[in-house]
Amino acid sequence: MVKATGGDCNRHGNALEASNGEASRLLWLINPWGNIEAITLGHIILARDCATAARLRSHEHTHVRQYERWGVIFPFAYLASSAMAVIKGGDAYRDNVFERAAFAAQRADVQADAKATTRAPPVQPRPEHLNDLH
Secondary structure, three states, X not given: OOHHHOOXXXXXXXXXXXXXXXXXXXXXXHOOOOOOOEEEEOOEEEEOOHHHHHHOHHHHHHHHHHHHXXXXXXXXXXXXXXXXXXXXXXXXXXXXXXXXXXXXXXXXXXXXXXXXXXXXXXXXXXXXXXXXXX
16 A cells, blocks of 8 residues: 555565655554654554654664564553653653663664764775885
C-alpha cells in the first residue's frame, strides 16, 4: 500500500521502514494535532520521509528492541510510563523511560557519526629523498 501511494518501503535490520506516501498520511491519522515524525509499531516503522527515517533510525530501532523485549504488553507499559511521568510533573513524551532510552541511543549514534567524520587524516609516507638524510 505504501509503495502504491508513492511511498518507500525498506528493510533495515529486523524492521520494515515505510516513509512518504501513505506512511505520511498514517502519521497524521494517528495524531492529527501533533507533529509525529516517526512511530514504531512492532517491527514496522512509519516515518514522514526517507531523510527522517534515516535520521531517527537508531531511535526507532530502540523501540523495535523494546517491543521484542516486552511483547504485547509494550504499548501498555509505554502508556504507563507516560502516565507516571505526568504524575511526577514531567512530560509524557520526553520523560517516558522508553523514549529516554531511545533518545540516548540516538545521541550515541550522532556522537559516533561525529567522531567518524572528524578523524585525523591518514599519516603520509615519508618522501624517499628524506630517507637518505640519516
